Amino acid sequence: KTPAFLPSATPPTWLGVMGGGQLGRMFVHAAQMMGFKVAVLEPAKDCPAGHAADHLICAGYGDEQALGELAGQCVAVTTEFENVPAQSMARLADHCFVAPNAACVSVAQSRIEEKRFFTDNAQASGVLPAPHKTIASLQDIEDIADDLLPGILKTVRMGYDGKGQVRVKTREDVRAAFEKMGNVTCLLEKMLPLAYEVSVLAARGHNGASVVYPIAENVHRDGILFTTTVPGPNVTAECARKAQDAALVLIERLGYVGVLCIEFFVLQDGSLVVNEMAPRPHNSGHYTIDACVTSQFAQQARAMARLPLGDVRQHSPAVMLNILGDVWFEGEGNAAREPAWDAVLALPGANLHLYGKDDPRRGRKMGHVTFVAPTLAEAQDSLRQACAILG
Numbered sequence: 001k002t003p004a005f006l007p008s009a010t011p012p013t014w015l016g017v018m019g020g021g022q023l024g025r026m027f028v029h030a031a032q033m034m035g036f037k038v039a040v041l042e043p044a045k046d047c048p049a050g051h052a053a054d055h056l057i058c059a060g061y062g063d064e065q066a067l068g069e070l071a072g073q074c075v076a077v078t079t080e081f082e083n084v085p086a087q088s089m090a091r092l093a094d095h096c097f098v099a100p101n102a103a104c105v106s107v108a109q110s111r112i113e114e115k116r117f118f119t120d121n122a123q124a125s126g127v128l129p130a131p132h133k134t135i136a137s138l139q140d141i142e143d144i145a146d147d148l149l150p151g152i153l154k155t156v157r158m159g160y161d162g163k164g165q166v167r168v169k170t171r172e173d174v175r176a177a178f179e180k181m182g183n184v185t186c187l188l189e190k191m192l193p194l195a196y197e198v199s200v201l202a203a204r205g206h207n208g209a210s211v212v213y214p215i216a217e218n219v220h221r222d223g224i225l226f227t228t229t230v231p232g233p234n235v236t237a238e239c240a241r242k243a244q245d246a247a248l249v250l251i252e253r254l255g256y257v258g259v260l261c262i263e264f265f266v267l268q269d270g271s272l273v274v275n276e277m278a279p280r281p282h283n284s285g286h287y288t289i290d291a292c293v294t295s296q297f298a299q300q301a302r303a304m305a306r307l308p309l310g311d312v313r314q315h316s317p318a319v320m321l322n323i324l325g326d327v328w329f330e331g332e333g334n335a336a337r338e339p340a341w342d343a344v345l346a347l348p349g350a351n352l353h354l355y356g357k358d359d360p361r362r363g364r365k366m367g368h369v370t371f372v373a374p375t376l377a378e379a380q381d382s383l384r385q386a387c388a389i390l391g
């Protein structure tokens with residue numbers, strides 16, 4: 001729908017973002033550094049991106065008037081969260097440039113559509129998703145092939161940070177989990193023997209040019225990203241090339257514009273399996289802020305503004321540690337206490353990023369710290385010390 005001749009949007013014009021979380025906040029910061037003004041649409045007044053934005057439109061994501069205001073003010077709009085109503089992205093596109101578009105966002109929102117997209121493009125990308133089956137009824141549970149178990153039952157929509165997932169060993173487990181999740185349509189995935197996990201960030205411009213960042217190795221704890229290390233200590237050159245090539249094929253096949261993150265599993269036999277994708281900058285890409293020429297957020301601003309994509313070169317090895325609300329509750333007693341940021345900031349190569357959330361809760365992403373150093377070993381050394389300080 002977008003004419004190819006649409007001109008670039010250059011600063012100091014306005015860019016818009018749907019959602020007011022930390023990804024929106026970091027996008028706002030990056031776009032502002034380039035001289036853009038940024039408007040955020042988000043229902044909560046008190047939100048990480050709202051504190052940084054030039055203009056906060058406080059309204060529901062489906063509010064027609066608010067969408068009109070955002071599209072009227074901005075030359076281009078993006079989203080910072082996966083579950084933005086695709087319909088709202090389509091409405092915005094009637095009035096301004098929207099990247100990623102509603103069709104791309106809706107594929108990523110449904111684990112079924114996402115898996116179908118991966119499967120349909122497996123020949124070209126060279127990677128397959130985990131064996132899986134849609135579970136929408138009790139009959140579907142009866143029909144589960146024996147070799148899909150043990151597995152993980154995942155809600156088709158709205159899952160994140162390991163939420164909406166239950167590990168299952170038997171059909172009886174699947175039945176119980178399906179019921180517990182309110183009989184919503186789920187996807188059963190075979191439990192795979194993971195060696196490690198990686199993710200690849202790619203970006204594509206409206207003119208079809210695309211770039212891919214260095215591959216990141218991710219460690220999760222309780223379903224939530226714990227650390228990202230780049231270069232990953234386990235990642236082989238062959239694995240990196242395969243995952244990066246797959247990401248470039250997939251972003252092209254989607255006709256995607258903007259920053260896209262694709263997660264992969266590397267199995268114990270060395271093979272690569274595509275897990276899921278996020279239609280936005282990603283937690284595992286935060287290292288790009290401090291370790292790459294162009295951060296994933298600056299890249300998103302460039303792509304949506306139809307500017308040339310930025311250099312993805314990494315200039316330092318990096319380790320990113322997520323800071324969850326849990327660390328406010330370390331030590332004695334139940335009262336929340338501010339962690340020792342002075343000690344964290346004293347570590348070599350530390351870059352602290354806090355998201356401006358004043359209500360620490362267990363499992364809540366409050367910030368992250370990225371250690372950059374001349375060698376990976378030095379960055380990892382700072383990480384170890386940070387873990388000791390934060391508990």
Ligand code: ADP
Nearest residue numbers: 130152159160161162163189190191192220223
């Ligand atoms: P989320 O949307 O919560 O990130 P994921 O599908 O990425 O959901 O699953 C979260 C984590 O659970 C993964 O990073 C991985 O550690 C584990 N996991 C998910 N699917 C599988 C699988 N099929 N086999 C083994 N581990 C898995």
Ligand code: MG
Nearest residue numbers: 161263275276
């Ligand atoms: Mg995931």
